[in-house]
Amino acid sequence: xxxxxxxxxxxxxxxxxxxxxxxxxxxxxxxxxxxxxxxxxxxxxxxxxxxxxxxxxxxxxxxxxxxxxxxxxxxxxxxxxxxxxxxxxxxxxxxxxxxxxxxxxxxxxxxxxxxxxxxxxxxxxxxxxxxxxxxxxxxxxxxxxxxxxxxxxxxxxxxxxxxxxxxxxxxxxxxxxxxxxxxxxxxxxxxxxxxxxxxxxxxxxxxxxxxxxxxxxxxxxxxxxxxxxxxxxxxxxxxxxxxxxxxxxxxxxxxxxxxxxxxxxxxxxxxxxxxxxxxxxxxxxxxxxxxxxxxxxxxxxxxxxxxxxxxxxxxxxxxxxxxxxxxxxxxxxxxxxxxxxxxxxxxxxxxxxxxxxxxxxxxxxxxxxxxxxxxxxxxxxxxxxxxxxxxxxxx
Amino acid sequence: xxxxxxxxxxxxxxxxxxxxxxxxxxxxxxxxxxxxxxxxxxxxxxxxxxxxxxxxxxxxxxxxxxxxxxxxxxxxxxxxxxxxxxxxxxxxxxxxxxxxxxxxxxxxxxxxxxxxxxxxxxxxxxxxxxxxxxxxxxxxxxxxxxxxxxxxxxxxxxxxxxxxxxxxxxxxxxxxxxxxxxxxxxxxxxxxxxxxxxxxxxxxxxxxxxxxxxxxxxxxxxxxxxxxxxxxxxxxxxxxxxxxxxxxxxxxxxxxxxxxxxxxxxxxxxxxxxxxxxxxxxxxx
Numbered sequence: 065x066x067x068x069x070x071x072x073x074x075x076x077x078x079x080x081x082x083x084x085x086x087x088x089x090x091x092x093x094x095x096x097x098x099x100x101x102x103x104x105x106x107x108x109x110x111x112x113x114x115x116x117x118x119x120x121x122x123x124x125x126x127x128x129x130x131x132x133x134x135x136x137x138x139x140x141x142x143x144x145x146x147x148x149x150x151x152x153x154x155x156x157x158x159x160x161x162x163x164x165x166x167x168x169x170x171x172x173x174x175x176x177x178x179x180x181x182x183x184x185x186x187x188x189x190x191x192x193x194x195x196x197x198x199x200x201x202x203x204x205x206x207x208x209x210x211x212x213x214x215x216x217x218x219x220x221x222x223x224x225x226x227x228x229x230x231x232x233x234x235x236x237x238x239x240x241x242x243x244x245x246x247x248x249x250x251x252x253x254x255x256x257x258x259x260x261x262x263x264x265x266x267x268x269x270x271x272x273x274x275x276x277x278x279x280x281x282x283x284x285x286x287x288x289x290x291x292x293x294x295x296x297x298x299x300x301x302x303x304x305x306x307x308x309x310x311x312x313x314x315x316x317x318x319x320x321x322x323x324x325x326x327x328x329x330x331x332x333x334x335x336x337x338x339x340x341x342x343x344x345x346x347x348x349x350x351x352x353x354x355x356x357x358x359x360x361x362x363x364x365x366x367x368x369x370x371x372x373x374x375x376x377x378x379x380x381x382x383x384x385x386x387x388x389x390x391x392x393x394x395x396x397x398x399x400x401x402x403x404x405x406x407x408x409x410x411x412x413x414x415x416x417x418x419x420x421x422x423x424x425x426x427x428x429x430x431x432x433x434x435x436x437x438x439x440x441x442x443x444x445x446x447x448x449x450x451x452x453x454x455x456x457x458x459x
Numbered sequence: 460x461x462x463x464x465x466x467x468x469x470x471x472x473x474x475x476x477x478x479x480x481x482x483x484x485x486x487x488x489x490x491x492x493x494x495x496x497x498x499x500x501x502x503x504x505x506x507x508x509x510x511x512x513x514x515x516x517x518x519x520x521x522x523x524x525x526x527x528x529x530x531x532x533x534x535x536x537x538x539x540x541x542x543x544x545x546x547x548x549x550x551x552x553x554x555x556x557x558x559x560x561x562x563x564x565x566x567x568x569x570x571x572x573x574x575x576x577x578x579x580x581x582x583x584x585x586x587x588x589x590x591x592x593x594x595x596x597x598x599x600x601x602x603x604x605x606x607x608x609x610x611x612x613x614x615x616x617x618x619x620x621x622x623x624x625x626x627x628x629x630x631x632x633x634x635x636x637x638x639x640x641x642x643x644x645x646x647x648x649x650x651x652x653x654x655x656x657x658x659x660x661x662x663x664x665x666x667x668x669x670x671x672x673x674x675x676x677x678x679x680x681x682x683x684x685x686x687x688x689x690x691x692x693x694x695x696x697x698x699x700x701x702x703x704x705x706x707x708x709x710x711x712x713x714x715x716x717x718x719x720x721x722x723x724x725x726x727x728x729x730x731x732x733x734x735x736x737x738x739x740x741x742x743x744x
Binding site: 101102104123124126128130132133134136137138140141142143144145146147148149150152166167170297298299300301302303304305306307308309316317 | 474477507508510512522523526527528529530531532533536539540541542543544545546547548550551568569572731735738739740742
């Protein structure tokens with residue numbers, strides 16, 4: 065039986081009360097509430113406020129922030145801090161996220177629990193630094209070379225930036241994966257009321273420390289139930305070895321052993337796919353008897369609310385909203401159930417390559433039409449466009 | 460007559476269950492590890508608190524053979540990983556042990572910034588003048604005009620003067636030895652391990668399989684003779700003058716820099732205390 069130890073937030077990191085702050089500031093406060101005590105970052109628009117707030121707050125909380133020389137350094141520096149025993153994160157956007165890819169793979173391979181925050185902007189390349197997009201959704205899943213699975217979470221408001229980044233840290237610890245917290249410029253720079261609860265109301269997961277002694281402990285021996293191994297940290301006498309090479313349960317390189325490689329890579333994927341039902345998180349609105357389903361995430365799901373309202377007001381069309389909060393892994397069973405009932409699923413998102421819609425198509429397998437409603441970013445959808453797509457699909 | 464078998468004193472630092480190692484006969488990396496293990500024996504540091512971080516390459520494999528908390532990271536990124544490890548738990552002694560290609564080419568940016576910050580880590584750079592693991596390509600340390608697989612007609616570039624690079628960026632301890640100078644190297648490593656702040660030790664080492672063979676420089680024994688004959692010990696030498704532009708130049712070895720100044724955490728804690736007063740709890744002190 066996998067042992068997950070839940071506790072409540074360390075009061076030092078919790079700024080209880082009502083605040084009027086943007087999503088970037090809220091994400092930082094959420095990270096501190098979740099127990100994050102180390103961040104390494106490099107300034108990049110539109111994510112910079114996260115590192116600025118971290119730099120200002122962390123000395124008062126009992127932690128460390130360092131601005132590194134680039135995103136490559138940031139994305140591995142934080143992993144050193146994790147192996148020293150702290151919860152750690154980095155934050156970036158667009159080009160910086162591209163530079164971090166190798167170390168997302170390193171975290172996946174070494175099973176280093178950590179959080180990568182991506183405040184998405186338009187690309188490719190320098191793109192639209194000050195404007196939103198949701199164009200990194202596939203990169204966040206597959207961007208590093210090789211096979212691995214990770215978890216993607218997408219908030220729609222500053223309040224959710226606070227709340228769901230706590231989920232991101234908890235899931236990172238439970239499954240020992242890098243969790244991608246996929247914000248966008250719009251949510252990052254949107255200022256709203258954010259209510260931070262008392263520390264005892266915030267649930268956080270402790271690291272999966274081993275209860276074995278040095279000599280008995282195997283760094284990559286998985287828990288038989290959830291396939292996740294238990295951790296140690298540097299300095300405790302375990303004399304353990306960590307490598308990005310394919311490794312056996314001792315953590316020793318086995319880079320030419322087909323069987324060990326196969327077992328390791330399958331386990332890295334299966335610890336997410338087999339536990340997916342424990343990771344899923346979504347929200348439904350008016351899905352009981354809808355004819356058209358809008359399936360979306362992040363800022364696009366929020367914009368879609370107005371399009372849905374218009375369709376109801378003007379045409380009386382019954383439209384439901386299915387908002388993915390954990391975008392990956394996806395709640396496939398529930399999506400299939402709805403696909404069997406509705407006339408069509410429309411997927412508004414701020415990319416034109418149907419990055420999430422193509423996953424929905426794969427899950428729905430023709431049970432109903434899946435209509436990607438792409439927008440290249442640098443803005444959000446006009447609710448009229450969502451309304452028009454609904455009217456068209458309802459014909 | 461009875462024979463007493465004595466255990467090699469460095470064996471306790473080695474993961475003997477991983478032997479034999481991957482290094483070629485005549486390679487200098489093993490010699491450097493032997494010196495390091497002997498330095499560890501002498502340095503007085505609690506071994507449970509001593510961490511080794513390597514990047515990728517032949518020397519990058521050192522972390523895997525040392526029975527310490529050890530991290531085999533990504534290519535070029537051992538230093539920023541070590542920075543995170545050290546800053547998150549300042550009680551740890553963190554050593555980066557990697558090669559010239561890893562630390563000076565792909566990782567060059569991290570080397571200069573860690574030295575500038577004066578992060579309290581020790582960087583050991585085994586310089587064998589080329590990329591060994593991938594089969595002998597040109598490195599930023601390859602002698603001018605020498606041959607590598609990616610400069611088959613000779614290297615048109617000039618090599619880094621690594622001690623000068625580290626020193627000019629702010630390293631508080633900078634030294635160079637060759638794998639011929641095992642006694643001196645061991646003593647220097649003891650000093651580097653106990654030095655507060657960013658310390659950098661370059662170890663010149665033979666790569667017989669690739670660099671020596673392709674450049675017709677003989678065997679490792681020939682290179683040992685070359686190290687012996689060409690080396691001039693100059694402690695405190697001006698690092699501007701220790702470059703190894705060409706193969707026939709004299710090799711200046713010794714301890715070049717040994718200065719004291721506050722490390723990153725000293726400065727961090729002092730500044731925070733000044734601005735935040737009692738609201739700030741000194742980090743790791």
